[in-house]
Amino acid sequence: MNVPSERTVLDPTDERTPIRRAPVARPPALRGVVGLLDIRKPRGDVFLDRLEARLRERADIRVLRYTKPTFTRPAPIDLRREIATTCDFVIEALAD
Numbered sequence: 724m725n726v727p728s729e730r731t732v733l734d735p736t737d738e739r740t741p742i743r744r745a746p747v748a749r750p751p752a753l754r755g756v757v758g759l760l761d762i763r764k765p766r767g768d769v770f771l772d773r774l775e776a777r778l779r780e781r782a783d784i785r786v787l788r789y790t791k792p793t794f795t796r797p798a799p800i801d802l803r804r805e806i807a808t809t810c811d812f813v814i815e816a817l818a819d
Contacts, residue, residue, distance in 0.1 A: 754783040755811035763794040767816035774814065 757778055759771045771788070778784050789806055791798045798806075806813055 750812075752783075753812065754781075756785045756787060756809060758787050758789055758806045758810035758813040760798070760806065760813055760815045761788070761790045762798075762815060762817060763791050764817055771814075771816045774816075 759775055761767050761771055775786050775788065778786050787810060789802060791802065797803075
């Protein structure tokens with residue numbers, strides 16, 4: 724299987740002028756504070772509920788839940804700042 728040496732990551736908030744970003748390297752282990760962000764799409768909370776239950780089985784992880792006001796807009800700056808300063812990782816749920 725051929726693995727591409729370069730990947731393109733698109734920011735869904737504005738593709739008129741794509742920003743080039745390199746993916747962040749994966750950490751060697753998942754531990755610390757994990758933020759779960761529900762973007763308010765239908766059934767995203769179902770996925771996050773199950774994921775939270777699995778993460779809480781681990782003693783080395785603390786889970787915090789966040790919810791955007793609406794899926795039609797980017798998360799408010801205060802919410803983004805709180806997640807960035809509180810969490811080591813964030814998982815965003817998107818489901819329909």
